[in-house]
Amino acid sequence: MRHLLGIRGMSPEEALGILDEAPRYQDVANQPVPRVPILVGRTVTHLFMEPSTRTQASFQLAAKRLSAEPLSFVPKSSSLNKGETFLDTARTLASMAPDIVVVRSGESGAPHVLAREIPTAQVINAGDGISEHPTQALLDAFTIRKHLGRIAGVRVTIIGDLLHSRVFRSNAHLLTMLGAEVRCCGPPTLLPPGLDRLGVRPLLHLEEALEGAEAVMVLRIQHERMHASVIPSEREYYREFGLTMERLALTEGAIVLHPGPLNRGVEISSEVADGPQSVILDQVRNGVAVRMAVLAEIARSSPRSRSGREGADG
Numbered sequence: 001m002r003h004l005l006g007i008r009g010m011s012p013e014e015a016l017g018i019l020d021e022a023p024r025y026q027d028v029a030n031q032p033v034p035r036v037p038i039l040v041g042r043t044v045t046h047l048f049m050e051p052s053t054r055t056q057a058s059f060q061l062a063a064k065r066l067s068a069e070p071l072s073f074v075p076k077s078s079s080l081n082k083g084e085t086f087l088d089t090a091r092t093l094a095s096m097a098p099d100i101v102v103v104r105s106g107e108s109g110a111p112h113v114l115a116r117e118i119p120t121a122q123v124i125n126a127g128d129g130i131s132e133h134p135t136q137a138l139l140d141a142f143t144i145r146k147h148l149g150r151i152a153g154v155r156v157t158i159i160g161d162l163l164h165s166r167v168f169r170s171n172a173h174l175l176t177m178l179g180a181e182v183r184c185c186g187p188p189t190l191l192p193p194g195l196d197r198l199g200v201r202p203l204l205h206l207e208e209a210l211e212g213a214e215a216v217m218v219l220r221i222q223h224e225r226m227h228a229s230v231i232p233s234e235r236e237y238y239r240e241f242g243l244t245m246e247r248l249a250l251t252e253g254a255i256v257l258h259p260g261p262l263n264r265g266v267e268i269s270s271e272v273a274d275g276p277q278s279v280i281l282d283q284v285r286n287g288v289a290v291r292m293a294v295l296a297e298i299a300r301s302s303p304r305s306r307s308g309r310e311g312a313d314g
């Protein structure tokens with residue numbers, strides 16, 4: 001795996017390889033020492049052009065635990081023509097010959113541009129526009145498998161603003177590729193076209209979508225990516241699509257996932273978010289181990305490792 005730009009383009013073997021590898025890092029992931037020397041002497045550049053709390057912290061920790069040289073590159077993504085600014089940023093970064101670049105951007109396709117513009121770099125997509133968020137999907141799949149023992153055949157229901165959600169798109173690709181049965185539900189104006197092609201079954205009524213589910217993934221309304229006119233009021237949304245205890249009771253004791261940030265009383269009730277079926281904080285914990293596994297896998301196929309300069313980890 002030279003880059004991780006999306007789940008699309010990944011094989012089931014590659015995805016399962018990451019999920020199988022992640023438990024090795026779980027002990028190290030959540031404590032400061034000992035570190036694993038896999039990325040000694042390599043820079044991991046965190047290029048975050050959109051706000052991020054969990055993902056950024058999680059990647060930073062993962063890189064640190066693998067002994068990388070962390071580099072934070074915070075460009076001014078504000079006023080100017082965004083395309084130009086980003087290309088300039090990519091070229092500036094390229095002149096530093098970075099090893100691994102973790103990128104988050106509001107523009108779909110930004111990680112692909114970096115991969116093209118920076119010949120030395122291996123690029124990991126930490127969320128691009130409405131396109132993909134592959135490491136989130138990998139950590140979600142890891143969490144599902146950890147709690148339910150399998151992914152193939154698991155009945156997963158995804159609720160929310162699917163149209164603007166990169167988390168949804170990456171999860172739809174990954175979960176269907178690994179044989180899960182994926183249903184979804186949300187306001188009709190926020191359901192993307194082509195769900196059938198993705199292998200996901202859309203249902204109009206939440207009750208029907210939840211019936212028999214073993215895992216429920218709740219996604220927030222992505223206000224920043226839409227026009228005011230298509231947004232239902234928070235109250236309306238909660239009444240129709242909010243995950244409450246009463247609705248959760250329709251499932252087969254499903255685990256509840258949410259990538260964060262959470263809007264309590266909008267897409268999920270506090271009772272559910274903090275309740276015994278919620279694995280939301282475990283997702284955050286697992287995120288570090290899964291990202292360590294991704295970084296380690298990427299490092300193994302680095303051009304530097306292949307040239308033999310890096311020795312044993314190649």
Ligand code: NCD
Pocket residue numbers: 054055127133136166167219220222259260261
């Ligand atoms: C998600 C994102 O940024 O795409 N959050 C995250 O990575 N933890 C989901 C979201 O913003 O709703």
